[in-house]
Amino acid sequence: MKVLLYCDHRWRDLPPLCAVKLHLERLGHRALIVAAREARAMIPAFRPDCVVLNHFWGKSYNDLAITLREAGIAIVVLSTEGAGRPIFHEMDRGDVADFSLIDRLYTWGRRITAPMIAHGTITPDRVMTSGCPRFDFYRKPFMGAVKSRAAFAAEYGLALDRPIITWATQFPHAAVARDNPQLRNEYCAAMTDFGVDRCFEAIGVDYTELPVYHAALRDASSEIFFRFAREHPECQFILKPHPNEKRSYYEERIAGFSGSNVSFCPQDYIWNVLHASDILLHRHCTTAVEAWLWDKPTIELAAIPDDFMAWPEREAGSHVARTYDDMAGLIGDFLGGREIEAGRKAAREAYIEEWFGTPDGRRCEDVARDIDTILKARGPSRKAVRRDSLGVGTRDIARVLAQQALDLPANVSVWSGLRHRLTSAQDIRDGNPGAQKYIVRSDVASYMGAMRPLLAA
Numbered sequence: 001m002k003v004l005l006y007c008d009h010r011w012r013d014l015p016p017l018c019a020v021k022l023h024l025e026r027l028g029h030r031a032l033i034v035a036a037r038e039a040r041a042m043i044p045a046f047r048p049d050c051v052v053l054n055h056f057w058g059k060s061y062n063d064l065a066i067t068l069r070e071a072g073i074a075i076v077v078l079s080t081e082g083a084g085r086p087i088f089h090e091m092d093r094g095d096v097a098d099f100s101l102i103d104r105l106y107t108w109g110r111r112i113t114a115p116m117i118a119h120g121t122i123t124p125d126r127v128m129t130s131g132c133p134r135f136d137f138y139r140k141p142f143m144g145a146v147k148s149r150a151a152f153a154a155e156y157g158l159a160l161d162r163p164i165i166t167w168a169t170q171f172p173h174a175a176v177a178r179d180n181p182q183l184r185n186e187y188c189a190a191m192t193d194f195g196v197d198r199c200f201e202a203i204g205v206d207y208t209e210l211p212v213y214h215a216a217l218r219d220a221s222s223e224i225f226f227r228f229a230r231e232h233p234e235c236q237f238i239l240k241p242h243p244n245e246k247r248s249y250y251e252e253r254i255a256g257f258s259g260s261n262v263s264f265c266p267q268d269y270i271w272n273v274l275h276a277s278d279i280l281l282h283r284h285c286t287t288a289v290e291a292w293l294w295d296k297p298t299i300e301l302a303a304i305p306d307d308f309m310a311w312p313e314r315e316a317g318s319h320v321a322r323t324y325d326d327m328a329g330l331i332g333d334f335l336g337g338r339e340i341e342a343g344r345k346a347a348r349e350a351y352i353e354e355w356f357g358t359p360d361g362r363r364c365e366d367v368a369r370d371i372d373t374i375l376k377a378r379g380p381s382r383k384a385v386r387r388d389s390l391g392v393g394t395r396d397i398a399r400v401l402a403q404q405a406l407d408l409p410a411n412v413s414v415w416s417g418l419r420h421r422l423t424s425a426q427d428i429r430d431g432n433p434g435a436q437k438y439i440v441r442s443d444v445a446s447y448m449g450a451m452r453p454l455l456a457a
């Protein structure tokens with residue numbers, strides 16, 4: 001049977017989806033990974049028996065689920081963001097979603113699953129606590145796909161005998177704080193559609209303040225980070241932006257930086273970066289939890305006072321720095337040989353078990369096996385999907401098929417892609433930040449090629 005998987009972001013979501021695809025194929029199914037932006041147009045062409053969505057927030061996905069159910073297509077949700085956060089409790093437990101429309105929701109941990117069942121937003125037969133799919137790349141067999149420290153250093157021109165400190169940013173809404181009415185309107189519409197506005201109302205905060213908070217925290221953190229990099233030329237620094245952030249801010253900061261020891265890394269998988277890093281700087285990022293899996297020191301850069309987004313339970317696994325001196329002292333201690341305390345290690349382990357389950361390298365396999373079980377229980381039940389019910393036309397389908405055939409990202413027109421192919425051998429996404437998030441067919445083939453031998457070993 002055929003399974004279509006939604007991929008939101010190339011640099012975050014593609015490898016675990018490739019792992020699921022690989023396991024599905026071993027179970028006898030045909031699986032296709034497509035960019036979320038082009039998935040609706042691909043449904044009538046591929047005619048899947050099951051669609052794997054990347055989330056289930058908002059009216060658009062709700063309406064899509066209704067259409068798919070009418071066509072006898074199974075619907076499962078494999079969340080790209082599933083860590084859970086107390087401030088988003090109402091949204092996480094499904095207050096604004098109709099889970100009766102889906103066949104299975106895969107949650108990352110029992111702290112998400114239990115409140116949903118208790119609240120009655122989903123029945124136990126429709127939810128499975130599967131763990132975090134991308135954590136499979138921190139355990140065998142797929143850890144074999146991670147770059148060595150030497151390979152990563154060579155790629156970025158780093159010295160192996162000098163410390164590597166990574167700052168993983170997470171300020172996706174900061175750009176909205178600038179005077180850009182279009183971005184602000186899009187942000188407000190999405191926050192209302194997803195139910196985020198209700199979460200902020202519950203704690204007495206105006207959700208429109210989140211972009212201001214992100215911008216202020218980003219600016220304060222940048223000042224601390226670049227000052228430390230300037231004053232410590234003996235260290236090497238990687239700046240890894242969140243996949244949904246505007247890169248131009250960091251590109252401008254690096255361009256204005258007087259040193260030469262900061263490398264910008266928007267186009268690599270986080271496990272490659274973490275594997276090469278000695279210390280991680282972050283603020284409430286799942287990247288920190290990933291670093292814990294390898295016992296890396298992590299520093300919460302809480303660079304502004306009165307932080308209404310404070311998260312004590314998550315922060316307990318890291319050391320918290322509120323000032324430049326705090327951060328400088330912690331980095332000096334860790335580079336000097338300070339070890340992570342037993343109590344903090346225990347806090348990390350307990351947090352991971354509660355929110356992410358046991359990272360054993362088999363989360364993607366369990367998801368694939370469950371999808372296989374759903375499909376076998378349903379049997380052949382797919383009917384044709386009307387194009388108009390998906391909001392796509394014949395031209396949309398032809399365009400997506402041509403983009404697939406020509407290996408083009410979802411936001412590049414066929415004609416632009418053809419012109420580029422005739423004049424350049426360079427990846428059309430290079431130098432085009434808007435296209436960087438979108439996968440192409442060769443990305444899937446490349447990662448699948450790296451993973452197959454690991455699974456066979």
